[in-house]
Amino acid sequence: MALLSVDELTVTFGARGRESKAVDGVSFDVDQGQVVGLVGESGCGKSVTSLALMGLLPDKGVKLGGRADFDGNNLLTMSRRELRDMRGSQMAMIFQDPLSSLNPVVPIGIQVTEILQRHRGLKGEAARKEAAHLLDRVGIPDPARRLKEYPHQLSGGMRQRALIAMAVACAPRLLIADEPTTALDVTIQAQILELLKELVDEEGTALLMITHDLGVVAGLCDQVNVLYAGKVVESADRHELFAHPMHPYAHGLLESIPRLDAPRGEPLKPIRGSINDRIAWAEGCAFAPRCDYYTMECLTGTPALTEPAAAGHQVRCVNPVREPVEIATLDAGDATVTAHGGKNA
Amino acid sequence: MLRLVIRRLLQLIPTLLGLSVLLFLWLNRLPGGPASAILGERATEADVARINRALGLDQPVYVQYWRFLKRIAELDLGTSTQTGQPVWDEFTLRFPATVELSIAAMIIAVVVGVPLGYLAARKRGGWLDVASVSGSLVGICIPVFFLAMILRGIFSVELGIFPSYGRLSTGIDATSVTGLATLDGILTGEFDATWDAIMHLILPAITLASIPLAVIVRMTRASVLEVVGEDYIRTAVSKGLEQKVVRGRHILRNALLPVITAIGLLTGSLLSGAVLTESVFTFGGIGSFIRTAIDARDYPVLVGFIMFIAMIYVLINLLVDLAYSLIDPRVRVH
Numbered sequence: 001m002a003l004l005s006v007d008e009l010t011v012t013f014g015a016r017g018r019e020s021k022a023v024d025g026v027s028f029d030v031d032q033g034q035v036v037g038l039v040g041e042s043g044c045g046k047s048v049t050s051l052a053l054m055g056l057l058p059d060k061g062v063k064l065g066g067r068a069d070f071d072g073n074n075l076l077t078m079s080r081r082e083l084r085d086m087r088g089s090q091m092a093m094i095f096q097d098p099l100s101s102l103n104p105v106v107p108i109g110i111q112v113t114e115i116l117q118r119h120r121g122l123k124g125e126a127a128r129k130e131a132a133h134l135l136d137r138v139g140i141p142d143p144a145r146r147l148k149e150y151p152h153q154l155s156g157g158m159r160q161r162a163l164i165a166m167a168v169a170c171a172p173r174l175l176i177a178d179e180p181t182t183a184l185d186v187t188i189q190a191q192i193l194e195l196l197k198e199l200v201d202e203e204g205t206a207l208l209m210i211t212h213d214l215g216v217v218a219g220l221c222d223q224v225n226v227l228y229a230g231k232v233v234e235s236a237d238r239h240e241l242f243a244h245p246m247h248p249y250a251h252g253l254l255e256s257i258p259r260l261d262a263p264r265g266e267p268l269k270p271i272r273g274s275i276n277d278r279i280a281w282a283e284g285c286a287f288a289p290r291c292d293y294y295t296m297e298c299l300t301g302t303p304a305l306t307e308p309a310a311a312g313h314q315v316r317c318v319n320p321v322r323e324p325v326e327i328a329t330l331d332a333g334d335a336t337v338t339a340h341g342g343k344n345a
Numbered sequence: 346m347l348r349l350v351i352r353r354l355l356q357l358i359p360t361l362l363g364l365s366v367l368l369f370l371w372l373n374r375l376p377g378g379p380a381s382a383i384l385g386e387r388a389t390e391a392d393v394a395r396i397n398r399a400l401g402l403d404q405p406v407y408v409q410y411w412r413f414l415k416r417i418a419e420l421d422l423g424t425s426t427q428t429g430q431p432v433w434d435e436f437t438l439r440f441p442a443t444v445e446l447s448i449a450a451m452i453i454a455v456v457v458g459v460p461l462g463y464l465a466a467r468k469r470g471g472w473l474d475v476a477s478v479s480g481s482l483v484g485i486c487i488p489v490f491f492l493a494m495i496l497r498g499i500f501s502v503e504l505g506i507f508p509s510y511g512r513l514s515t516g517i518d519a520t521s522v523t524g525l526a527t528l529d530g531i532l533t534g535e536f537d538a539t540w541d542a543i544m545h546l547i548l549p550a551i552t553l554a555s556i557p558l559a560v561i562v563r564m565t566r567a568s569v570l571e572v573v574g575e576d577y578i579r580t581a582v583s584k585g586l587e588q589k590v591v592r593g594r595h596i597l598r599n600a601l602l603p604v605i606t607a608i609g610l611l612t613g614s615l616l617s618g619a620v621l622t623e624s625v626f627t628f629g630g631i632g633s634f635i636r637t638a639i640d641a642r643d644y645p646v647l648v649g650f651i652m653f654i655a656m657i658y659v660l661i662n663l664l665v666d667l668a669y670s671l672i673d674p675r676v677r678v679h
Contacts, residue, residue, distance in 0.1 A: 054583055088585030095583075100576040105598050105673050114594070115584045150674040166584060 002029035003071060003206050004053070004174055010065035011045070011052050022048040024230035024281055025066065028223075030174065033204040037221035037238075039211060039253075043275045045230040046210045050176045052076070053208075054093050055083040070174065089119040091174040092167035097183045098159035102151035108135075108162050109147030112169060119170040134165040138195060157188035161195065168199055175200075178210045193219055214253060218242060226250045229278050229286035232305070236313040246309065246320035248291045254325040285317065293319045346667070353663045357656060364655050365417075368648050369410045375642065378402060379426040382641045400426060413648070423645030427638060432649045435634065441524025442512055443623070443630035447615035449550035454557040455608060462565025462604075463597065469570065477562050484559030493552040493625035500548060507548050510627040514541050549626040553619055557611040564607050568600040575599070602673055609665035617654040 011023040023045040030036045038046045051057050053068055053075055068075040070091065078086070087093075095101040103111060112131040116122040122130055128147065135143035138161040151159055160180060167175055177196065181189035197220055200207050209221055217224050217238065224241045226234040226249065234247040245251040252271040273290040280286070284299035291298070297318045305314045380396035381388055397403045401412060416423055422432035465474040501509035508514060512526050521529055527546065530539025572578065573596060581595040620632030627633075631650070638646040670676055 056579055056583060084585045084587070086585065087583055093583045095576060095580060097576060101580045103577040103581065103595055103599070104675060105602075106594060107674075110594075114586060114590060118584070118586055118590075152675050163580070166580075 001072070003032050003034075004030040004208070005069045006049075006053070006066070007068070008066035009049060009052060009068055009076075010063075011048050011057065012063040012065070013061060015061065019063075021230055023052065026225075026227065026230070026232055027066075028225045028232065028235065030206045030208055032173070032206055033200070034223065035200055035207045035209060035221045037209045037211060037217040037224040038227060039214065039217055039224060040227035041212055041275055044227040046212075046227050047178055049227075050093065050178050050208065050210050054087060054091065054176065055080075056093075085119075088115050088172070089170040090172055091176065092170070092172040094160075094163055094167045094175065094177040094180045096179040098156060098163050099151060099183070101163055102159055104151055107148055107150055108154070112147070112162070112166055115166055115169045130169075131165075134169055135162065138162070138165045138168070138199075139191075140165070156184050157191060160184060160188075160192055164192070164195065164199070168203070168205070171203060172205065174206045174208065176208045176210070179212070181211075181213070181216065196220065214257060226253070229275065229281065231281060231286070231302075231316065232314075233287065233316045234314065235305075236310075240310060240313050242325075244309065244313070244324055246313070246315040246322070247287075247317045248293050248319075248321055249287050251321045251325060252292075293321065295319060346670075349666070349670075350663065353659070353666075357659050360659060361652055361655060365413070365648070365652060366410070368651055369406055369413070372644055372647070373406050379642045379644060382643075383426065422649035425638070425643055425646050427641045427643045427646070432645050435646065436631065436649065436653065437524070439629065439631040439634050442526075442628055443616060443619055443632060445525045445527060446546065446549055446553060446619055446623070446628060446630060447612065449546050450553035450615055450619075451557060451608070451612055453550055453554040454561050454611070457554075458558045458561030459565050459601070459604065462562040463569050463592075463600070465562065466566045466569035466573070474566075478566070481559035481562045484555045484562075487555065488621075489552060489555065490621045490625055492555055493549070493622055496548050496552055497625065508545050509548075512542060512545050512629060513538065514545075549622050549628050552625075553615060553622045557608075557615065560607055560611060561604060564604050565600065568603050569596060572596050572600045598672060602669065605668055605672075606665055609661045609668075613654070613658045613661050616657055 006029070007027050009023055009026045010021060012019045012021050014020050026045070026049055028036065028038075038049060040046050048057070052064060053070075055075065055078070057064075064076045066076070070086070073082075075083070075086075102108070109128065109131055112134060113122070113127040116127045116130055120130075131147055132143040135146055140146050140158055140161050146154065146158070146162075151162075154162065160183075164180075175196075180196070181192050184192060193216060196207065196209075199205060207220075209216065211217060221238050223237050224235070225232050226241075226247065228247075228249050234241065234245065234250045236244075241250065242254065245254050249271070252269075255269045256271060258268055271290055277289045278286040279288060279299070281302045284301060285291070285294070285303050288294045288298040295318070303316045303318050305316045307314055308320050378393075378397070379400060379402070380393040383396060384392055394403065401409060404412075413423070420433075422436075424430065425432050425435055428435065461473075461477050465477040468474055497509050501507045523529055523532070526542035527539050530536055530542060578591065578595055581591045586595075618632070619628075619630055620636055622628070623630040623632040624636070635646070635650055637643075638650070666676075
């Protein structure tokens, strides 16, 4: 059984009558030790999905539907107390902007030891020692000194490392990383991805990676789910997805990556329009208004997830793309290559 | 830290000098003067001139100013034209009452205001929120003397719980050490005097607390609402921390930063602006003395008082900065 099994998750914002569905029936599984990517552009519902799983959405004005079973228990119906015991110890989250995600007026040391005290009962010297060990583990030099410092005294990469140290402090079984490298510069991005990969390999932690960066996906994820307008439109393992993207959106995402080996002067190939140019899933395919392959068939109700080609490669499209994308230099096995290469390759 | 304190204290010198120049120019432009205030309407020109000569007011402004500076250098604020007593003595006699009243009012405002503002923010839109927001509006709008008279009418005249005026009952024989009646009783062991002083203090302190309380409730509420939406609070929650840790260490610690600044400024305004409260409760602080000094054009008292208040503002700001640097590492001074 999967460690995390998300089934038809819906998240609806707003008061009755003026509701908007940010997540519209998303299903995916994360197995023990697996790295699963949730990919899509801004506004596709990927961050909301992660917040819903962690129970971090506000109580008011939010309606949750579907199931999200973690180790057999539905996260969406858990009491606050159960969730509190679970967060930080069983599942932990790494956020996007490391500076704003750290409390500016509390030393790093306390921000690490407080979670050790909460879930592992460590206090005083023992907690400090373990915190120093954790900082060392995530590659922060001179941890004893850093423990006494405040977030503003650390560099961006160091802050993200500190947040990762907090997230892995209690050896959680599932780590959710919401665009953990977006706020960092490229070389630091590579280091952070390397670190995450290392932690996942060594500890056997499952990782749910939320990102818009296909380079990150290529370097890290085993399984990839592409989200569009709150629904999974394509789901496949990494190699399959990069070799044969079948949904026009996924296809377009891969084609829009600028290539270093492209002929001089060749224009970039963006996906036209924005996520605001969409129709409701109930009427047809939400991507249809931006799609180069669209036919009248696309406007006859929500397309179903099917497996038109390979087993385990699901696509929500009536006219799946059959031509492969040329990605010459993208090496799907190596995080360091993709992290600088991801956007340029 | 020490360097900051010294630098700030040195900054006091130009601040006070500048202020004193402004004061002298301004007082010089005021119609009337101590002579006509002392002698009344039917004073002859000769009498006025005689008094002005005695007070040194016949001299050009710069000469008066120079004399004033020389006196200040000897820590002499001059003599009150109303009472004939040294200004310094008048202040030390009256200021402790104002200090005591202001501190009591500030304690009430902080102890009630911060938790109330916090709860209002956390239960946003609830009855407590609505009540405290509209209550604080009333607190800001209601004239202080009016509130004072209502409180006195109900709690001392009708119900007789609290005394209606003064700082101590006439039967109480208290020894004065610091001039703060509540503290003196504790220091000398005269606990009945302390109790009596506290009972006298409560109504005026509540009255004086009304405005700072309202300001603190609103500021705390707004600040908590802002902090609750910050990313680091989400991080704290995602760590599964107990609610009391999230509230205390993560929310309140950040939310109180702007409130501390407000508390400093409010304390300054209480020390200089307790006039109405002191008058209604005949509390005998410095406020009512200053009011009569204004009527009497008592220049030495006015100049001394304004300079004194300026000094207090600078010192309070220094304290606020020190408090800030204790809780906010980003502005910490090394």
